[in-house]
Amino acid sequence: MTEEKQDKKDHILEVAEKLFAELGYDGASTRLIAQEAAVNMAMLNYYFGGKEGLYFAIFQKHVSEQKLRLQNLNNEEISSFEKLEKCIDNYADKMMSNCAFQKIIYREMSLSQRSDINKKIISLISQNALEVKKIISEGINNGSFNPEADSDMLVASLFGTKSYLINAAEMSSLLIGEDVTDPDVIEKTVKPRLKNHMKKMFSAYLINHNGNKK
Amino acid sequence: MTEEKQDKKDHILEVAEKLFAELGYDGASTRLIAQEAAVNMAMLNYYFGGKEGLYFAIFQKHVSEQKLRLQNLNNEEISSFEKLEKCIDNYADKMMSNCAFQKIIYREMSLSQRSDINKKIISLISQNALEVKKIISEGINNGSFNPEADSDMLVASLFGTKSYLINAAEMSSLLIGEDVTDPDVIEKTVKPRLKNHMKKMFSAYLINHNGNKK
DNA sequence: ATTAATTAATCAATCGATTAATTAATTTTG
DNA sequence: CAAAATTAATTAATCGATTGATTAATTAAT
Numbered sequence: 001m002t003e004e005k006q007d008k009k010d011h012i013l014e015v016a017e018k019l020f021a022e023l024g025y026d027g028a029s030t031r032l033i034a035q036e037a038a039v040n041m042a043m044l045n046y047y048f049g050g051k052e053g054l055y056f057a058i059f060q061k062h063v064s065e066q067k068l069r070l071q072n073l074n075n076e077e078i079s080s081f082e083k084l085e086k087c088i089d090n091y092a093d094k095m096m097s098n099c100a101f102q103k104i105i106y107r108e109m110s111l112s113q114r115s116d117i118n119k120k121i122i123s124l125i126s127q128n129a130l131e132v133k134k135i136i137s138e139g140i141n142n143g144s145f146n147p148e149a150d151s152d153m154l155v156a157s158l159f160g161t162k163s164y165l166i167n168a169a170e171m172s173s174l175l176i177g178e179d180v181t182d183p184d185v186i187e188k189t190v191k192p193r194l195k196n197h198m199k200k201m202f203s204a205y206l207i208n209h210n211g212n213k214k
Numbered sequence: 215m216t217e218e219k220q221d222k223k224d225h226i227l228e229v230a231e232k233l234f235a236e237l238g239y240d241g242a243s244t245r246l247i248a249q250e251a252a253v254n255m256a257m258l259n260y261y262f263g264g265k266e267g268l269y270f271a272i273f274q275k276h277v278s279e280q281k282l283r284l285q286n287l288n289n290e291e292i293s294s295f296e297k298l299e300k301c302i303d304n305y306a307d308k309m310m311s312n313c314a315f316q317k318i319i320y321r322e323m324s325l326s327q328r329s330d331i332n333k334k335i336i337s338l339i340s341q342n343a344l345e346v347k348k349i350i351s352e353g354i355n356n357g358s359f360n361p362e363a364d365s366d367m368l369v370a371s372l373f374g375t376k377s378y379l380i381n382a383a384e385m386s387s388l389l390i391g392e393d394v395t396d397p398d399v400i401e402k403t404v405k406p407r408l409k410n411h412m413k414k415m416f417s418a419y420l421i422n423h424n425g426n427k428k
Numbered sequence: 429a430t431t432a433a434t435t436a437a438t439c440a441a442t443c444g445a446t447t448a449a450t451t452a453a454t455t456t457t458g
Numbered sequence: 459c460a461a462a463a464t465t466a467a468t469t470a471a472t473c474g475a476t477t478g479a480t481t482a483a484t485t486a487a488t
Contacts, residue, residue, distance in 0.1 A: 240477095243476080243477065243478085244477080244478060244479085245476090245477080245478090255478090255479090256479085256480080256481095258478095258479095259478085259479065259480080264478075264479070265477095265478060265479090
């Protein structure tokens with residue numbers, strides 16, 4: 001029964017995440033979430049203590065999942081650029097599985113409310129961002145990367161490009177000429193193009209930087 | 215009196231834009247907007263026909279303002295990269311004046327509601343995005359840009375980097391080590407670094423692309 | 429005198445949350 | 459092991475608060 005109960009909670013979390021991503025925090029009413037998850041509205045409060053608790057639980061889930069992943073990368077003995085390539089692949093690969101959550105995150109981050117949630121987001125995302133920054137800084141320090149490179153802006157470009165593709169999906173679709181919310185298109189078009197683009201561009205800027213005369 | 219009335223309407227629009235950016239559409243109640251703008255709540259409906267009308271009016275204002283600006287760029291007889299540099303400067307310079315509106319735009323674009331507003335946004339933003347894409351495509355076609363470059367992804371990187379800095383301001387502040395919502399910091403630090411970063415990176419990738427052996 | 433602008437009070441609708449009642453599951457006990 | 463007792467899970471109905479919008483009355487402008 002504990003397993004069934006957990007399945008039920010997980011199902012609610014899934015439905016809620018999808019609806020929060022589509023409609024926003026206020027737009028996704030508890031009534032709609034309960035209806036869509038086929039549970040009584042009072043169960044949301046019974047399980048999660050309220051709407052905010054449900055919202056929190058979604059973040060908790062992703063935090064714990066992420067902690068498992070984010071460990072044995074920076075230990076490997078490979079070049080700085082190979083590390084960076086792994087980061088690029090990693091974030092591009094999570095494109096589909098994390099799509100809804102990413103929408104929620106960036107939307108929440110752009111709001112000046114719920115500062116407790118905001119702090120949670122920062123501590124969650126900052127791990128990734130600071131890790132990437134560290135890799136770039138290392139590359140600069142050990143002389144393999146362009147010494148003029150701006151590690152902060154590079155992080156902004158890496159994360160910003162992906163978030164633009166996902167959060168501004170309608171614009172991206174217009175640009176690319178295909179529906180970038182279609183899983184097939186993401187897998188066969190967006191992912192490979194994003195990976196290739198980031199690697200080539202970063203490589204040209206960080207490694208083959210022989211055009212700077214000054 | 216018509217002038218006074220227009221000033222009043224403009225003032226309401228300013229206050230509303232700020233509050234919508236900070237708190238989101240649902241978070242900014244008409245009561246709060248009216249209070250903050252020091253007008254009676256009923257005036258919002260009297261002037262704009264309702265909350266949605268007020269929201270619409272903000273978009274209308276920016277659309278009409280933009281149409282004035284977006285004309286005599288692509289006519290100039292300068293190199294493709296110089297055009298691209300002008301675009302970079304242009305979007306970086308609008309960073310402060312457009313900050314609140316950009317938050318609203320990207321948040322709205324990531325939501326699956328208000329499709330009428332969404333279309334307005336797409337038609338507004340797509341002009342800029344497609345213009346940049348056109349410049350890059352031209353550069354590729356006339357042989358001055360890296361023929362392997364992905365114009366769509368480059369647009370995503372340009373717009374995505376800026377939107378990351380603004381919409382994920384708390385993350386950016388953590389990265390950079392300064393408060394990127396502070397106008398002084400934007401002017402003296404963020405703007406020049408963003409401009410320099412985008413120009414250098416695009417230059418390395420699009421022009422000095424001699425590291426590709428295949 | 430007529431229209432426009434502004435106000436305070438109020439409307440119905442929706443929201444998240446809670447209640448009390450009922451059913452299911454689990455534990456205790458004889 | 460089975461009946462009773464206790465706890466957990468689930469439901470429908472309802473609560474107060476807040477929302478956007480509207481009204482009727484008042485003031486200002488034409």
